[in-house]
Amino acid sequence: MPNILICDDEKDIVNALEIYLSDPDYTLFEAFNGKEALEILQKEEIHLVLLDLMMPVMDGVTAMAKIRQTSNVPVIILTAKSEDSDKILGLNIGADDYITKPFNPLEVVARVRSQLRRYLKLGSAVAAEEILRIGGIELNDGSKEVHVDGESVALTPKEYEILKLFMSNPGKVFSPKEIYGLVWKEKPFGTENTVAVHIRHLREKIEIDPAEPRYIKVIFGQGYKIEKPRR
Numbered sequence: 001m002p003n004i005l006i007c008d009d010e011k012d013i014v015n016a017l018e019i020y021l022s023d024p025d026y027t028l029f030e031a032f033n034g035k036e037a038l039e040i041l042q043k044e045e046i047h048l049v050l051l052d053l054m055m056p057v058m059d060g061v062t063a064m065a066k067i068r069q070t071s072n073v074p075v076i077i078l079t080a081k082s083e084d085s086d087k088i089l090g091l092n093i094g095a096d097d098y099i100t101k102p103f104n105p106l107e108v109v110a111r112v113r114s115q116l117r118r119y120l121k122l123g124s125a126v127a128a129e130e131i132l133r134i135g136g137i138e139l140n141d142g143s144k145e146v147h148v149d150g151e152s153v154a155l156t157p158k159e160y161e162i163l164k165l166f167m168s169n170p171g172k173v174f175s176p177k178e179i180y181g182l183v184w185k186e187k188p189f190g191t192e193n194t195v196a197v198h199i200r201h202l203r204e205k206i207e208i209d210p211a212e213p214r215y216i217k218v219i220f221g222q223g224y225k226i227e228k229p230r231r
Contacts, residue, residue, distance in 0.1 A: 001025055001026070001027055002025065002026055002027070002047040002048065002116050002120065003026075003027045003028075003029065003044055003045055003046050003047050003048075004021060004026050004027070004028050004029070004046070004047065004048045004049075004050065004112065005028075005029045005030075005031060005037060005040055005041065005044075005046045005048070005049045005050070006018065006021075006028060006029070006030050006031070006050045007030075007031040007032070007033070007034065007036070007037040007049065007050065007051045007052060007055070007060070007063070008032065008050075008051075008052040008055070008078055009032050009033055009052060009054075009055040009056055010052075011032070013052070013078070013101070014030050014032070016103070017050060017103070017108065018030070020103070020105045020108045020109060021108070021109065021112060029044060029046065032055070033055045033056055033057035033058050034051075034055055034057065034058030034059055034060060034062055034063025034066075035057050035058040035063075036057075037049065037051065037063050037067075038058075038063060038066055038067070041067065041071065041073075046073055047073065047074075047116060047119060047120065048073065048074045048075075048076070048112060048115055048116055048119065049067070049073055049074070049075045049076070050076050050078055050099075050112075051063060051064060051075055051076070051077055051078060051095070052077075052078040052079075053077060053078070053079055053080075053089070053090065054080065060077065060078075061089070061093055064077075064090075064093045064094055064095060065093060065094070067094070068093075068094040068154070068156070069154075070154075071154075072154055072155060072156055072157060072160070073119070074096045074097070074115040074116070074118070074119045074156075074157055075094065075095045075096055075097075075156075076095065076096065076097045076098065076099055076111060076112070076115060077090030077091075077095040077097070077098040077099070078098075078099055078101065079098055079099075079100055079101065080100075080101045087100075087193075087194075088193055088197055091194060091197040091198065091201075092197055092201065094156055094201065096115055096156055096157055096158050097111055097114075097115060099111060114185070114186075115157075118157055118161070119157050130142065132164070132167040132168065133167075134167055134170055134215065134226060134227075134228055135214065135215060135228050136148055136149040136150075137163075137167065137206060137215065139160075139163060139164060139167055141164065144160065146160065146163065146206075148205075148206050153205050153206060154205075155202065155205060156201075158183060158184075158198055159198060159201060159202045159205070161182075161183045162179060162183055162195075162198055162199065162202060163202060163206070163226075165179065165182055165183060166215075166216065166224070166225065166226035167226060170225075170226055170227065170228065171225060171226075171227055172225055173219045173222050173223045173224065173225045174223050174224055174225065175222060175223035176192050176195040176196070176223060176224075178223065179195050179223070179224065180194065180195055195224075199216060199224060202216065203216055215227065
């Protein structure tokens with residue numbers, strides 16, 4: 001049974017989301033600032049977090065950074081604004097998706113289900129111990145672990161899926177729309193920025209120098225690919 005944590009300083013928002021997500025298959029937890037959210041994450045096995053950005057005591061940006069230090073749990077950012085800058089900020093700090101207030105109940109449910117499905121069943125159709133290797137990167141799709149030059153690297157679910165897509169197809173160029181369709185499995189919306197932010201974040205974790213990447217290359221005007229580094 002998935003455990004969902006809802007974190008927003010406005011109790012009306014938390015109550016509304018609890019109504020939208022009222023389902024016997026879900027167990028809901030509530031927090032009203034980032035500090036409370038982190039305390040719950042330490043005590044409970046949480047499978048998805050709905051996290052507001054603007055909160056007292058500890059804001060969502062700080063909480064998100066602390067969550068990503070130890071966990072790859074899917075995080076959906078709740079933002080009061082519709083500007084791209086807010087969405088990009090959420091993705092930049094490690095979020096997997098965003099929902100803009102005021103909420104559409106059907107959209108909330110659909111995005112939550114999508115993230116839970118990917119997190120709980122990621123790669124279920126692949127052999128349990130399949131291991132992909134390119135250069136110093138090793139991806140174990142059985143344990144969902146990634147090591148770079150022998151060091152463990154914590155990736156978000158979307159970063160993991162992007163890396164797995166590239167490593168399963170070395171040398172193949174994927175356009176941002178193709179990556180979005182294969183990873184998000186949704187119609188493209190804000191494709192260029194969303195994919196670019198996730199790939200930049202992924203590079204920061206797997207590249208020695210993200211500005212001069214060894215692995216994930218940009219093919220200008222076409223897209224991205226992964227290649228074996230030259231010795």
